[in-house]
Amino acid sequence: MKENFQYGGQAVIEGVMMRSPRFFAVACRRTDDEEIEIRQEAITSVFHRFKWLNKPFLRGTLALFEAMALGMKSLSFSASVAMDAELRKEAAEKANSSRQGKETPASENSGIKLFIFMAIGAGLSIGVWKVIPLILSRWLQTPGSLNIAAWSAALLVFIAWCGLLWLLNRPPKEKTIPSDEPPKSISEIAVGATMVVGLALGVGLFVVLPNAMAGILGRWFTNPISLNLAEGVLRLLIFIGYVGAISLMKDIQRVFQYHGAEHKVINTFEANQPLTLENALKQTRIHPRCGTSFILIVLLISIIVFSFLGWPAWYWRILSRLLLLPVIAGISYEIIRLAGRQKDAAWTRILLAPGLWSQYITTREPSNGQVEVAMKALQAVLDKENQSSEMALVP
Secondary structure, rough: OOOOOHEEEEEEOOOOEOOOOOOEEEEEEOOOOOOOEEEEEEOOOOOHHHHHHHHHHOOOHHHHHHHHHHHHHHHHHHHHHHHHHHHHHHHHHHHHHHHOOOOOOOOOOOHHHHHHHHHHHHHHHHHHHHHHHHHHOOOOOOOHHHHHHHHHHHHHHEEEEEEEHHHHHHOOOOOOOOOOOOOOOHHHEEEEEEEEHHHHHHHHHHHHHHHHHHHHOOOOOOOOOHHHHHHHHHHHHHHHHHHHHHHHHHHHHHHHHEEEEEHHHHHHHOOOOHHHHHHHHHOOOOOOHHHHHHHHHOOOOHHHHHHOOOOOOHHHHHHHHHHHHHHHHHHHHHHHHHHHHHHHHHHHHHHHHHHHHHHHHHOOOOOOOHHHOOOOOOOOHHHHHEEEEEEEHOO
């Protein structure tokens, strides 16, 4: 019996990535001509070279890093496809406008916009300068440290805002029709920068912020277990609020539709049904091995683990959360892995219920075309696996 739990994927920009034990494929629909581009590639997993690493509670952390690397590579490809299609579309529109003798009017309100942006940036900087001492007053007792932290944060916000202002107002570069080879280096830099910013934002939102908020509650509660539980609940609420907020964005909603398409196709495959559009549309868009369920399990396990750490100084609390994340990820990975094998068990339904409920936010009902893209990605992976197996049988 084949181990279906090894097949999975993720949504990318206008597409889906699917992976098997040895290969992955990304299928993306071009926005200019509706064609589907597919990229297939072998996976060079560390588990293939060092089989001793494939042990319970150890493999979870390594699998998480591999998944992040594979996701970044898939996002880079989808970004290059989207960029290529957008440049072709803009070039076609520009050529059409030139034939009709139309010119794009220049903006007449750049001075007003500049003043508004500068005013907003100054307001944000002043706000940060005033708010930072309130947040850090529980941690830093000396007025000098508070002033340095406040001024530093305000300066960083103002510099970041000026950088954004420069990006928005710099003159556009002349765009040309791209060649057959998409500008991969640009998309890779963009995706890499997004990953770094996202990682920093994640640490700030889900580690530093709930810890600081729980520290404020320390004025009324002194029990370390109560404070750790409060921090865990706050972290969970922040995550749910964050996901709910971004789900209102139109572009994110399309990604969530592709997320739902990925689940429908995987559910069709794991039900041993032919990969047809009709069969896939009948499937649920919920799956117990989803990354959303994994994150919810991580958050719940972290509440239990951190409850035994006491309530030391703030910097030790932040450091301990970061250092123990691989341990918590390893435990959560094993739970998700076991749940994928026993989807119909009562304990699975109870334990994974929060993660399954949250998928009603992180997935949307996909269109027929989006399900078709997900099927193309999975079929490409299955074809590669079949070809590899046939070659292995040839003497």
